[in-house]
Each structure stands twice: as structure tokens, then as C-alpha cells.
Amino acid sequence: MTPSESPTQQPASRRIAEELRRQIHAGDIPIGEKLPSERVLAERYGAARNTAREAVRLLAEQGLVTAKHGRGVFVREPRRLFRFGSDRYSIKNRETGLTPFRLEAKRQGKTPRIDVPSIARETPPLDVAERLGVPADEQSVLHRENHYFADDEPVQIVSTYLRWDEARDTLLMLPKTGKDGIYGRLEELGHVMTRVRDEISARMPSPEEAAILQLLPGVPILEVLHTSLDQDLKPFEVSRYVHRADQTGLLYELPVE
Numbered sequence: 001m002t003p004s005e006s007p008t009q010q011p012a013s014r015r016i017a018e019e020l021r022r023q024i025h026a027g028d029i030p031i032g033e034k035l036p037s038e039r040v041l042a043e044r045y046g047a048a049r050n051t052a053r054e055a056v057r058l059l060a061e062q063g064l065v066t067a068k069h070g071r072g073v074f075v076r077e078p079r080r081l082f083r084f085g086s087d088r089y090s091i092k093n094r095e096t097g098l099t100p101f102r103l104e105a106k107r108q109g110k111t112p113r114i115d116v117p118s119i120a121r122e123t124p125p126l127d128v129a130e131r132l133g134v135p136a137d138e139q140s141v142l143h144r145e146n147h148y149f150a151d152d153e154p155v156q157i158v159s160t161y162l163r164w165d166e167a168r169d170t171l172l173m174l175p176k177t178g179k180d181g182i183y184g185r186l187e188e189l190g191h192v193m194t195r196v197r198d199e200i201s202a203r204m205p206s207p208e209e210a211a212i213l214q215l216l217p218g219v220p221i222l223e224v225l226h227t228s229l230d231q232d233l234k235p236f237e238v239s240r241y242v243h244r245a246d247q248t249g250l251l252y253e254l255p256v257e
Contacts (some may be wrong), residue, residue, distance in 0.1 A: 012047050013054035019045075020055065024064055024075055035065060035073045061218045063246050089183070089193055089228075099181035101148055110150040116175040118145045121164055128161045131227045132238045142167040144182070147212060154213045157242040162186075166236075182237070183228075191236040195229040200250065205242070213244045220245045 010018075023029045036044065041052035056073055059065045067073045089100060098106065105112035122143040129136035144160040160182065162172060166189055171177045177185050183193060205213065205221045213221070224241040243250075 012045070012051045013058060016041065016045050016047065016052060016055035017058040020059060021062070021064060024059075029075055031075050031077050033075050034071075035059075035075070037072070061216055063216065063219070089196060105150050108150075111152075113149040113152065115147040115149070116144065117147060119143070119173055119175065121168075124161055127225065128238045128240070131225070132161060132163065132235055134163055140164055142172060144172075153247070155244065155247060157209060157212055158239055159242075160237065160239040162237055186228075186236060191228075191230040191234075193228050194231050195233065197227040197229065198252075199225040201225075202245065209242055213242070215244055216246075222248055222250065224250070 020029070020035070029035070035041075035056065038049045038052040038056065041047075041055065042049045045052070056065065060067065060073075064076060065073050066076050101114065102112045120143055121139045122141055123139050124132065124134060124136060124141040124143070126136050128141065132141065134140035140163070141161040142164050144162070146158045146160070147154060148156045148158065162182075167173060170185060170189070172182060172185050180187075186193075201223050202220050203223060205215055205219075209215075209221060210219075215221075222241075222243040222245050224243070226239045226241060227235050228237040228239075230236050
């Protein structure tokens with residue numbers, strides 16, 4: 001609503017949705033409670049059933065309610081933001097023996113799962129080729145695509161690109177790369193991560209991304225183009241993280257140099 005737009009100028013569906021949202025945030029409609037039916041909402045607010053249906057749809061897009069087939073629409077439990085801290089690549093965290101994602105999940109009391117749908121030699125996207133310093137017109141990278149889940153809910157898609165001439169015939173070509181994950185194997189190849197560069201943007205998902213992440217209509221994604229730099233400040237890995245924005249927050253604590 002713009003500053004000059006009065007509540008009565010709003011569409012009726014939005015007014016109903018705003019009132020229900022206020023009640024949900026105030027706890028008047030508690031978590032797990034079933035919303036009144038469309039018929040009851042229509043009667044309560046003096047609106048058509050189609051208007052009430054649209055109001056419920058707006059609440060669903062905001063992630064406040066969820067429909068359960070044959071049972072009705074219920075208030076959802078607020079989801080904790082799955083934060084990816086700036087220390088997730090820290091050497092001190094290697095002592096846990098967990099990969100960055102598994103460590104982050106453990107810290108938040110979530111059960112992690114990582115699916116690896118594809119590992120293939122490919123021609124890299126132009127932005128990846130530029131950052132990794134490899135040819136963009138030939139199959140110069142190994143592309144690992146991982147889908148990450150927390151408590152069986154999809155959290156992120158990660159496309160990792162490594163130089164083919166380094167990754168070929170190593171454990172980096174297998175779904176399970178061993179202790180410390182891919183960074184442990186890359187250290188064995190002589191690349192110790194000393195700096196990272198993250199380029200963060202927001203956009204709407206592609207149909208494929210929306211399907212993998214099980215996004216509700218209208219939910220955007222956060223994209224992080226991550227570049228790892230080694231002890232010689234040479235880029236040795238580029239990963240594109242696609243996070244669902246309704247579950248993910250990014251927390252960075254950086255030194256001021």
C-alpha cells in the first residue's frame with residue numbers, strides 16, 4: 001500500500017489478507033490453527049467467496065499458511081532462517097570433520113541431506129569461466145550439482161565448477177569426496193583457501209529451480225556466486241548457490257582492513 005492509498009482503496013482480498021496476517025502475528029490465530037472456511041470468511045468480511053479465496057492465496061504466498069488436502073488451510077510454524085555464516089569455511093571448523101553445510105545444519109538442530117544428481121565435464125557458463133580463468137568455449141570444467149535439504153526440506157541448489165585438468169581422475173569426480181569434502185581434496189591438490197569472494201543478487205527462480213526448491217508462487221531466490229582464492233590468491237573453485245529466500249538469511253562478519 002502506498003502512503004497515499006487508504007485501506008478502503010485496497011482490493012477487498014488484500015484487506016482481508018492483511019487482517020488475517022495481523023491476527024496470525026498477534027497470536028490470535030495460533031500456529032497450527034485451521035483458518036475459517038472461505039464461506040465463513042466471506043460472510044465475516046462481507047465479501048464474495050472468490051475474494052476470500054484470493055485472500056487465503058495471498059497468505060499462502062507469504063508463507064503464513066499452508067493447505068492440507070481434504071482438511072483445510074492451517075497457520076504454518078515460522079521457519080528459522082538457515083543462515084550461512086562467514087566462518088563456514090574457517091580452518092578451525094575442520095576439526096569437526098563436517099562439511100560447511102552439515103556443520104551449519106547441526107548448529108541449528110536440523111538434519112542435513114545432500115543429493116548429487118549430476119557430476120559431468122562441461123563447457124562453463126561465461127561468468128564462471130571468467131572467474132575461474134578457463135576457456136568458455138570448450139569443456140574446461142567439472143560441474144558438480146548438489147541439492148541440499150534440512151529436515152527433508154529443500155534449502156539450496158549448488159553448482160560447483162572446478163578446473164577439469166585438476167579434478168579429472170580424482171575423488172572430486174565422485175559423489176562422496178571423503179573427509180572435509182571437496183575443500184579437503186582441493187587442499188591435497190595444493191589449494192588452501194585464504195579468501196572468498198561472494199557476489200550476491202536476488203531474482204525470481206527459473207521453473208526448474210522453483211520445482212527443485214518447491215517454491216510457492218512469487219517467492220524469489222538469493223543467488224550467491226562464490227569464488228574461492230588460494231594462498232597465491234588464485235581462483236580455484238567457483239560455486240553458484242541458489243537459496244530459497246523464504247528460508248535463508250546470509251550473515252557475514254568481516255574484518256575492516
